[in-house]
Amino acid sequence: MPTVLLTIAYDGTNYSGWQVQPNGQAIQPIVENALGLLLKEQVKIRSSGRTDAGVHALAMAAAFTTSKDLPLRAYVEGANRFLPVDIAIQKAQIVPDGFKPIPMAKSKHYRYSIINSSVRSPLDRLYSWQVREPLDLRLMADAASYFVGTHNFSAFRASNCTAKTTIRRIDSVDITQNETLINIDVIGGGFLKNMVRIMVGTLVDVGKRRFVPSQVEALLREGKRKEAGSTSPACGLCLVRVFYPESLLLL
Numbered sequence: 001m002p003t004v005l006l007t008i009a010y011d012g013t014n015y016s017g018w019q020v021q022p023n024g025q026a027i028q029p030i031v032e033n034a035l036g037l038l039l040k041e042q043v044k045i046r047s048s049g050r051t052d053a054g055v056h057a058l059a060m061a062a063a064f065t066t067s068k069d070l071p072l073r074a075y076v077e078g079a080n081r082f083l084p085v086d087i088a089i090q091k092a093q094i095v096p097d098g099f100k101p102i103p104m105a106k107s108k109h110y111r112y113s114i115i116n117s118s119v120r121s122p123l124d125r126l127y128s129w130q131v132r133e134p135l136d137l138r139l140m141a142d143a144a145s146y147f148v149g150t151h152n153f154s155a156f157r158a159s160n161c162t163a164k165t166t167i168r169r170i171d172s173v174d175i176t177q178n179e180t181l182i183n184i185d186v187i188g189g190g191f192l193k194n195m196v197r198i199m200v201g202t203l204v205d206v207g208k209r210r211f212v213p214s215q216v217e218a219l220l221r222e223g224k225r226k227e228a229g230s231t232s233p234a235c236g237l238c239l240v241r242v243f244y245p246e247s248l249l250l251l
Contacts, residue, residue, distance in 0.1 A: 001065045003099050004075055005249075006031075007091040008060040012051060013126050013235070014086065018060065019050040027051075027087060031062070034082035038075070039068050048101040048242045049108065052194070054234030056127065059090065061242040063101050095248055104248060107171060107189050109240040112200045112232065114182040121180075128181070129200075129236040135182065135207030137175055143206040143213035144173035144184075146220065147199060154223035156199055157192035158231070166192060166223075175203075185240075194231050202229035 008031060016024025028045065035043040048061040070078070075092035083089070113128040115121050116135050121128070147170045154166040169189035176183050184203065186196050202219070205211045211229070219228050 005063045005095045011086040012056045017053045034079045037082045038078040055237045057239040106243045109187045112184040117180040140203045140207045143216045146216040151220045155219040155228045158194040161193035197232045200232040205229040
């Protein structure tokens with residue numbers, strides 16, 4: 001039975017998140033249903049993580065096993081015939097038996113997009129956070145540097161986060177600007193619930209000069225959620241890529 005790793009893109013605007021929820025339409029069961037219609041068997045997929053309601057993905061990684069042996073393009077073209085226009089499989093590849101999407105991932109890349117303008121952007125409203133006040137990117141970059149490394153991120157997680165440990169590794173935080181668009185790219189080994197969104201909310205407070213950059217260091221040290229910034233809107237967040245060791249992807 002081959003194990004197939006899918007790369008899935010979706011617009012999360014109309015969904016309650018990736019994982020099956022008691023209330024609301026999640027993305028995972030829609031993908032499983034499409035694969036089931038294609039393969040004529042029940043399919044259960046294991047993802048590399050989860051995204052919350054309203055969060056988008058360019059490359060969610062999810063794996064499943066099947067009794068069928070189809071050409072790889074069939075998993076893409078065939079399943080996409082049964083998927084809505086805001087969800088699409090981008091790629092399929094065979095991975096070793098026993099492949100586990102979460103523990104075998106080396107890192108993940110998230111991008112948060114901000115429109116820094118007093119005038120709203122109708123075309124960007126579903127994929128970015130409009131911040132009207134001018135932001136000081138130099139101060140934000142200084143603050144972002146404190147996130148890099150292995151730290152206790154308890155000040156940067158949702159109150160209902162159930163993770164057993166709040167220690168996480170961040171490899172890089174890069175802030176770039178193109179006219180009114182600001183992208184904050186975060187790469188790390190793993191993330192707590194709402195972690196990137198709270199990091200961004202805190203960086204925006206720094207950019208507005210409500211916090212000084214060293215406040216981030218204090219938050220990492222003291223772990224007080226109430227002292228950090230607000231949770232930025234879900235619409236600005238996108239999962240860009242999940243990284244795996246090349247040795248697992250060469251079958």
